[in-house]
Amino acid sequence: MARKSRLHIPHPPARPGDRPDFGYVEISEAGEVDRPEVNSRVKHMESLAHDMVRVLDDQHAALGPWNPHLDTHELQIALRYLVLSRVFDERMLRMQRQGNISFYMQSTGEEAVSIGAAMALQPSDMLFPSYRNSGLHFARGRNPVDLMCQCLSNSKDMCKGRQMPIMYHWARGKIFSISGNLGTQFPQAVGWAMASAIKGEDAIAAAWLGEGSTAEADFHHALTFAAVYQAPVILNIVNNQWAISTFQGFAGGERRSFAARGPGYGIASIRLDGNDLLAVHAVTRWAAERARTGNGPTLIEHVTYRAAAHSTSDDPSRYRPKDEWRSWPLGDPIERLKRHMIVQGDWTEARHDKLVADVRELVDESWKEALTHGSMTEGPFLDKYELFEDVFKDIPTHLISQREQMLGFEED
Amino acid sequence: MARKSRLHIPHPPARPGDRPDFGYVEISEAGEVDRPEVNSRVKHMESLAHDMVRVLDDQHAALGPWNPHLDTHELQIALRYLVLSRVFDERMLRMQRQGNISFYMQSTGEEAVSIGAAMALQPSDMLFPSYRNSGLHFARGRNPVDLMCQCLSNSKDMCKGRQMPIMYHWARGKIFSISGNLGTQFPQAVGWAMASAIKGEDAIAAAWLGEGSTAEADFHHALTFAAVYQAPVILNIVNNQWAISTFQGFAGGERRSFAARGPGYGIASIRLDGNDLLAVHAVTRWAAERARTGNGPTLIEHVTYRAAAHSTSDDPSRYRPKDEWRSWPLGDPIERLKRHMIVQGDWTEARHDKLVADVRELVDESWKEALTHGSMTEGPFLDKYELFEDVFKDIPTHLISQREQMLGFEED
């Protein structure tokens, strides 16, 4: 044991009890980073993978070439979705604590990543989310009741009780299913985009995964296939600094940004302030235009912070300072957008309070409605019959007889 | 079918019947590329991943900061191993064609990659080869008879008949076993290097794979783990332009070098002229010193050309110009080293002819000796008993009874 080890072990800047320290996060000034043409060659914009695209400055003004110039209406919609995502999470967390649902995962602090992107894409574009992108559903106009019913595994659960809470999907809304296996959606999105290219269609694909998940093979496969076939796809890494208990250094973030992985494959890559909705929107729009005009894939790293626990099974105070979130240098995405709108004269504290109240009411009403479709403990329940459906398109003989067996037991 | 596809499909510059065209290979002048200190930071030497380290110029002089200044004796040893590797391959190819061995794979044209590296490493360093690195065995002094016995699956086969030809290993010589599954050795080498670091030992690991194999997950895992733990390992990509029938563009080489993958992980990365033994030697020595002094991993891309067929099952004239090899701009590694030695006054054509004749004789004698240990058709044979050994350390009951069953049949 007295061996002198030379194995390098990454260390987060702060552990429980320590003072939070985000000195390692390299931050550019708002408005400072150039915006190249969408058909620029990768080698002429490598610095984008290291700098940080930011639009909102510390005084809440929108600056520079990446300013997407959203109009008041768009800003209000964005704010509403951000608030909805946050309030929904808060509510569902409480419902989990009270035993109404079995499990939950929040997006707290990183809502802009989903809302900003979804608003910059076309409805025909296909989205391949991770479990921390429920905002995509909200921004595409999904009824919160649908999501709640999934979390409840009730009679209206779109998954028919087959998945844990938050593993949503929405075929009509073009949002793909979430897998428990990290990262698998990344190369699938590339395949979808390849199909779009094969068919000569305009629709593109976008996918998200956490920085921790970049270590999985799927990340590499996605980048390789996207680069080789120049697939029309946007690959988003959500670097929220943590992967359960391990900080981003354990995925290889100590020496380089995650966006920096892209240029080595010949992929346009941009690092951005993930808590700045305007930056997310602008870069996504740029990447979408690039993909749609046949200029290939873009890798985007969203620098943000996982403000809440990993999931309802997790207790982050065991591995990071309790109040780390407060020291996060990029602030809170909702607060920042709100301040910006106020500074612009488009918004007031009073209107904001009203918005929050409205959204709370919507969420309350939605929950009530969701419960009318049942829960894990109260009917109406899903039909047990369903357990054997959809393994295959048509139910084969051996499953028919297993179903009969099961129903036999249920009748006893 | 009249769809307008936008899927980008990489195209090799020339197909059968076309004139070979290697215009895509970016080549630096010999001596031109800087040699940073071994403890330089990755971000200060990114250009090494795009340039090409070359020592030997067109007039066969050794130039610049990477010149390893090998002495006459070392050069002669290197040349001898290069020739041995080539002659051995020629002989075994013939033996395969005559039905003496079941299969074979040549390293023709890329011998310097193995010989140059092995000579720059310490005997205690552990090597994890691909199937096209038999030169590592020669350069570590292995008796050719041992390799031939493996190819013959005879009574002296180190694999006891369990592997196809060329899947050598050498525990005492610290050369790992070759797997049929591409790329698996890459992250294993990183694990070996991690163990070295854990134990505080000086030995480092080195691994090789083909450019086509970089698309496998193992490549990504190796780079991630090497970067995270700063493992003392040298990761070599042998870019011989082809992966069976697909050219290097299908692994993502159209837009970037393969070495360019490294800096994105924060790994020092160097592209070099793989047919220049002095460049291979110098860069390997640099990388070894870097690893040994605790400065972490290095990724090396060896730019070379697979001059022969992929294997004895392959016919490259179906997918590339027959004479492509002759147009390869980096020439032949043996010819180049030989010319250099002649230019230096250390060598003559006559001595070279003598060397080749000696090596031929050695290979002939070795083959004769190998055959005395049997072949697939002539004894002495391996003991059939062995079929059931080494599945586990101790043979379990079910295998004992299967062995008995088998021997029963054999007796009939």
Add this chain to the structure above:
Amino acid sequence: MARMNMIQALNSAMDLMLGRDPDVVIIGEDVGYFGGVFRCTEGLQRKYGEHRVIDAPIAEGGIIASTIGMGVHGLRPVAEIQFADYIYPGIDQIISELARLRYRTAGDFFAPVTIRAPCGGGIRGGQTHSQSPEGIFSHVCGLKVVMPSTPYDAKGLLISAIEDDDPVVFFEPKRIYNGPFDGDPDKPATAWSSHPKGEVPDGYYSVPIGRAEVVREGEDVTILCYGTMVHVAEATAARSEVDAEIIDVRSMVPLDVGTLTKSVEKTGRCVIIHEATRFSGFGAELAATVQEECFYYLEAPITRVCGWDTPYPHAFEWEYFPGQKRLAAALDQVMSA
């Protein structure tokens, strides 16, 4: 009616399907310009274009993942894994994704992917070119798993697989690509042209997935087999005094239990033969099911003749390969039981 070997039959199936359905695409290592290392896709890229018959990077995981995405976007992809031994890097995408997608989305998403993979030994390929992993895939609910034993079935089953909206893992016993092989390596190779099932219609037809075929009727004992072993069984039965009924299982999932049990109820005896290793191989499922369904008819224990429980060797290939001798001994044994 044409004469085709199994390679040509597979090629013909893909050719036909590429022609009939613009959504069919093929992707795999070396499948495009080169036409595949076994030449199964020869000429198809020339005929249908580079965006329908696509050369892939060497990444089985990426190949499977991309076909899932394509399938979700309405294509009907056929992925070639160069050797079944190399399917493992793609297995997470197969098990966790492809096989589960329809279930976890309650039918809202699915990917009709066919995965072709040459399997089995007898070609001096050693341990990484000879494996038979069908048992593993048969345990993964949501996958269909098939293996043809003749050119006729190969074409008909592959057409069914491509048309199927469920994912199908399609194993091709490469030892019988060119001709039936009865297990004796010393006999001169026979070609499919001399076998009735080498007669293959040029046009469209299909062989349904989920049906076994009685390839020889007999009274004494039922032999359950598939792939190359069908020919080993036929040759063994032809020489044996035991009157064996031979069933080509063809489809591991769904399994045609009815055809199997009907036969065993008649013969009262059952021998299972496959190339894969014995322990937890597909033969275990066959034996477990047959004894469960036909218990009262059985006059002898069901016997398995399989690859030994070792990796597939290079040198002792014929000691390893479950051939006629071992099958004949098993037949004698169950008859004398």
Add this chain to the structure above:
Amino acid sequence: MARMNMIQALNSAMDLMLGRDPDVVIIGEDVGYFGGVFRCTEGLQRKYGEHRVIDAPIAEGGIIASTIGMGVHGLRPVAEIQFADYIYPGIDQIISELARLRYRTAGDFFAPVTIRAPCGGGIRGGQTHSQSPEGIFSHVCGLKVVMPSTPYDAKGLLISAIEDDDPVVFFEPKRIYNGPFDGDPDKPATAWSSHPKGEVPDGYYSVPIGRAEVVREGEDVTILCYGTMVHVAEATAARSEVDAEIIDVRSMVPLDVGTLTKSVEKTGRCVIIHEATRFSGFGAELAATVQEECFYYLEAPITRVCGWDTPYPHAFEWEYFPGQKRLAAALDQVMSA
């Protein structure tokens, strides 16, 4: 003698082995500073240092590969896969490399790696936190495969696994980490402290790999089970009029055939129960072997009670879980056969 739950017992095994052998290292996602999502490695990094208990990137393939390299360099690595459902990205390194290395090098290289993976359902984990893939691994020659059902066995078997020079896949039925579970989710949870096998020596001892254990003697029928199902079987037998002999298989590979057949020869009847899906599950191998070895003793078909052949569901967990009702019905059925 201490009282430990299974988590503590596993922790104790690793603690001991880290202390006894400087070559033992632990690597996995969240295993280091945090002590593992199930807390099995809690406190070990603090005690043995960051270079012995190592947090890993989220890459199961990389984790397994690196342990192979470490094993070749003389370490004795224990890899934790966070959930058995996530073992598939590492399966190529397990099957093609770890399991084959000794064979393909004729014993010159080997890697004594232990892979720990929490498996099984009953925790509302849905399809990606509930799988039981032991059947797949049992088909891979070169691997040993075990699953304990008690804290005592967990510690003793894990010590054996770490000391074993062959690779061992060590499945941990997470539903019984904290206490035995008899299949009835409505009953108040019991803790290991009330179970005799919750008594675990603090010090070193081992339970040999390759030995099944008769956990209840009986005359009427043999129940073959492992993991959580041992407790379901015990509860079922306790309430049943059928006098069942219960065997905890414990080690799938190598399988203790002798103990199994001895029991079935006595009882003449056999029921197999496991959580994994039925088709081609490990129960198939058990049934195939038992009928082969004990044919003349069997008075009824061997019956399997298993997870249905669907992905593991979230909502209908208790309809899916093979519990007492289904086992009791199977016992009645084989008794009345």
